[in-house]
Each structure stands twice: as structure tokens, then as C-alpha cells.
Amino acid sequence: MKRNHLIKPILDHNYPTVSHGKGIYLYDTDGKQYIDGSSGAVTASIGHGVLDVVEAMTEQASKVSFAYRSHFTSEAAETLAEKLSELAPGDLNWSFFVNSGSEATETAMKIAIQHWQEKGFERKNRIVSRWTSYHGITMGALSMSGHVSRRKRFVPLLEDFPSISAPYCYRCPYESSGCKLQCANELETSIQRLGSENIAAFIAEPIIGASAGAVTPPDGYYQRIKEICERYDILFIADEVMTGIGRTGKMFAMEHWGVTPDIIALGKGMSAGYTPIAATLVSDRVMEPILKGSKSIMAGHTYSANPLSAAVSLEVLAYIERMNLVQAAEEKGQYLLEKLHGLAERFDIIGDVRGKGLLLGLEFVSNRSSKTPFDLQDGITTRIVNKAFEKGLLIYPASGAIEGIAGDAVIISPPLVITNEEIDSLVKILEASVEELQHELHSEGLI
Numbered sequence: 340m341k342r343n344h345l346i347k348p349i350l351d352h353n354y355p356t357v358s359h360g361k362g363i364y365l366y367d368t369d370g371k372q373y374i375d376g377s378s379g380a381v382t383a384s385i386g387h388g389v390l391d392v393v394e395a396m397t398e399q400a401s402k403v404s405f406a407y408r409s410h411f412t413s414e415a416a417e418t419l420a421e422k423l424s425e426l427a428p429g430d431l432n433w434s435f436f437v438n439s440g441s442e443a444t445e446t447a448m449k450i451a452i453q454h455w456q457e458k459g460f461e462r463k464n465r466i467v468s469r470w471t472s473y474h475g476i477t478m479g480a481l482s483m484s485g486h487v488s489r490r491k492r493f494v495p496l497l498e499d500f501p502s503i504s505a506p507y508c509y510r511c512p513y514e515s516s517g518c519k520l521q522c523a524n525e526l527e528t529s530i531q532r533l534g535s536e537n538i539a540a541f542i543a544e545p546i547i548g549a550s551a552g553a554v555t556p557p558d559g560y561y562q563r564i565k566e567i568c569e570r571y572d573i574l575f576i577a578d579e580v581m582t583g584i585g586r587t588g589k590m591f592a593m594e595h596w597g598v599t600p601d602i603i604a605l606g607k608g609m610s611a612g613y614t615p616i617a618a619t620l621v622s623d624r625v626m627e628p629i630l631k632g633s634k635s636i637m638a639g640h641t642y643s644a645n646p647l648s649a650a651v652s653l654e655v656l657a658y659i660e661r662m663n664l665v666q667a668a669e670e671k672g673q674y675l676l677e678k679l680h681g682l683a684e685r686f687d688i689i690g691d692v693r694g695k696g697l698l699l700g701l702e703f704v705s706n707r708s709s710k711t712p713f714d715l716q717d718g719i720t721t722r723i724v725n726k727a728f729e730k731g732l733l734i735y736p737a738s739g740a741i742e743g744i745a746g747d748a749v750i751i752s753p754p755l756v757i758t759n760e761e762i763d764s765l766v767k768i769l770e771a772s773v774e775e776l777q778h779e780l781h782s783e784g785l786i
């Protein structure tokens with residue numbers, strides 16, 4: 340059979356063909372076993388092959404898979420929205436369903452803009468974001484993203500939204516003056532420069548994922564951000580596409596800091612990869628002028644709120660609660676974090692270990708004491724990811740934020756169902772991969 344019609348991530352790369360999955364493992368058609376150490380793209384949080392989800396899927400599909408949302412509502416979508424309003428903090432009582440994280444952040448942006456328009460503030464339409472961030476691949480989401488390598492090609496077509504520094508403590512630009520949360524204060528400076536009458540919202544990932552590898556802000560950061568947003572009448576959008584639904588040891592990562600956003604974007608963990616579904620959660624306060632005004636959100640997709648995906652997501656949420664997986668993320672995360680610190684003690688090329696729950700990251704450096712990053716051309720992230728892959732471990736590459744400044748990082752984020760013994764196996768393969776890489780880099784004269 341001719342096999343060159345599918346556009347794959349890297350066109351000339353020879354990908355193995357996946358056969359099936361069970362728990363934390365995936366298998367290819369040659370019978371090779373892989374530990375899914377990143378839950379794919381931080382997605383498969385309940386593990387693979389969960390039959391309860393298959394049953395829920397079959398049951399819903401046998402009744403109805405699709406009914407257009409302009410014609411019908413559905414029991415599954417209504418119940419899912421109700422469930423999310425119970426789980427979400429504060430008055431985030433409304434859900435708008437979409438199909439991917441990019442659509443969820445793009446919709447968050449549109450709802451924020453619409454909120455102000457309905458109140459008569461037509462010009463309040465810029466979104467402030469951060470460098471070293473990723474909010475999605477569609478043009479609006481990319482305009483809000485500070486992931487240099489993903490946006491570079493499209494820069495002339497993107498909205499020129501303002502960006503501030505990320506709370507990247509390992510490479511803090513304000514290090515010499517001590518932490519006074521200046522990275523958060525940059526938001527205030529940015530608002531003062533642009534005028535709050537021109538800004539709809541500030542968007543941030545609670546813990547930075549794809550662009551830098553589980554970069555976690557200092558305590559007090561989000562409290563300060565929220566204060567500034569309130570002072571200047573700017574909405575706060577938390578992009579919890581990667582962090583949401585238990586991944587970090589809380590249902591929503593913002594709970595770590597006790598801060599309630601106005602809008603939350605969710606994706607990945609909502610269905611744990613079983614079907615595409617994502618959501619934009621909106622507070623009563625944000626909805627109020629829309630309910631009084633045009634009474635419709637100007638966003639949506641053909642598959643929005645389809646009953647099949649909603650039923651799957653409901654079962655995934657029920658499974659997470661039944662199996663206590665939010666607590667598991669916290670406990671297993673602690674165990675894995677200690678093991679990763681152990682690796683960092685052994686290998687000098689590991690500069691930083693970070694993250695919360697089962698969203699953990701490693702950053703690689705050529706010199707640990709000066710924190711010197713590798714040259715991006717040396718492709719260290721790709722090399723470590725490929726080495727682990729060959730040995731049967733999947734990890735997630737998370738570099739490309741700021742070329743030449745912060746370089747190589749990976750995310751380790753196994754399914755929340757992982758056991759301590761399975762964590763030991765994961766770490767063993769990771770250790771062998773880092774050891775081999777460090778050895779090679781020595782002989783190549785790169786360290």
C-alpha cells in the first residue's frame with residue numbers, strides 16, 4: 340500500500356504505526372511497548388483503553404452522535420455544562436463547547452471582546468499576553484501566543500497584541516533586584532502605556548507548558564495579576580487547556596493560588612483524548628451584559644456541543660472522581676518530582692526541575708552554574724526526546740519560546756493513573772536517555 344498521502348508533523352520522518360493502548364502504555368504494530376510519559380500532548384490523563392469510556396461512547400452513539408446545536412440541545416451537553424459549573428471555582432457557571440484548545444482560547448478572546456462591546460466599550464479589544472506562552476495554533480490564538488517558532492512564519496498576519504515577560508524564575512530578567520514580582524507589575528505598565536480603555540483581557544497559562552516546559556510562577560504572582568486586572572477593569576483569562584481537570588493536583592491549576600479567573604479555557608484533559616472536545620468557561624459577571632444584550636455568543640463550530648463528545652467528557656470526569664485521580668496527580672507528582680531531582684543531582688546537563696502535580700518539566704543547559712542554554716541548532720530537545728522514544732518512553736518537547744535565551748526543555752506528564760512502580764520504570768528509561776546524551780555531548784565537545 341502506498342503510504343504517502345497523510346501530512347504528518349515531519350514529512351520525511353518514519354513514524355511507527357500505533358496499534359493499541361492500555362493504561363500508561365501504547366503499542367505499535369511491531370509489538371513495541373511505549374510508556375506514555377507525556378500522555379501524548381498532556382492529554383491522555385486517565386490512561387488508554389478505559390472501557391467505561393468506550394461504553395459511555397457506545398451508549399451515546401447508539402442513541403444519537405450528532406444533532407446541530409442550532410436545532411437541538413442535548414442531555415449530555417446540558418449535564419456536562421452543569422457538572423463543569425459545579426467543579427469550577429467562583430461564578431464560572433457557563434460553558435461554551437468547542438473542539439480544541441485553540442478554539443477554546445480563541446472563543447475566550449471573542450467573548451471578552453463581546454463582553455465589553457455589549458457594555459458600550461467598542462475599543463476595549465486588545466488582549467495582553469506573555470512571551471513564553473502557547474495558546475493555540477489558529478490565528479487569533481497564535482496572536483496571543485509567545486511561542487516564537489510556531490508564530491514566526493505568520494507574524495505579518497497576526498494581530499499585534501502586547502506581551503509582557505513570563506514569570507520564568509529560572510531565567511528571571513529582574514534577578515539582580517530580587518523578586519518583587521516585577522514580571523506581574525509589567526502588566527500594569529503595559530496597561531498604562533496602552534490605556535485600559537483599549538484592553539479587553541489578559542491571558543495566561545497558570546503553568547507554562549508547550550513553550551518552556553512546566554514553568555511555574557512564584558506564589559503571589561497571580562494574586563498580583565488579579566489585583567491589577569481588577570484595578571484597571573481588564574478580564575483575566577486562564578488558559579487551563581493543559582493544566583485543567585486534575586493534571587496539577589487540583590481540578591483547576593488556578594486553585595493553587597486561590598485566584599478565580601473571569602474566563603477559563605479547557606481542552607485536553609476534558610476528554611482525556613477519547614474524542615475531541617474543549618470548552619470556554621465564563622463567569623456570570625462576564626455573561627451578564629451578553630444576556631441582557633445580543634443574547635448570543637458570536638462564536639461556535641459545527642461540532643460544538645455534539646452529544647457524543649459531551650457524553651465522553653462526562654464519563655471522563657466521573658472516572659476522575661471515582662478513581663480519585665486529582666489526589667493521585669498530587670501524590671504521584673511528588674514521587675516523580677523527587678526522582679527527577681535525583682536525576683538532576685547525577686547529570687549536569689539538567690539545569691532545572693519544575694512543575695506541579697503530574698505536569699513536570701526539565702530544562703537542559705550546557706553549563707549548570709552559568710545556566711547557559713545550548714545552541715538551539717544543536718537540537719538537544721529533539722535528541723533527548725528521540726533517545727527516550729527509541730528506548731520506549733514518550734516525553735513532550737517544550738522548547739522554542741525565545742530562541743537563544745531559553746532553549747531546551749521537556750515535559751514529563753504521564754497519565755494520572757500511573758503507579759509508583761511504573762514511575763520507577765519511566766525514570767529508568769529517562770535516566771538511560773539523559774546519560775547517553777550527556778556522554779555524547781561530552782565527546783562532541785558541547786559540554
Ligand code: PMP
Pocket residue numbers: 380438439440441442444473474475476544548549578579580581582606607
Ligand atoms: N493552550 C494551551 C495551554 C495548550 O497547551 C494547547 C495545546 N498544547 C493549546 C492551547 C491548544 O490546544 P489544541 O492543540 O487542542 O488546539
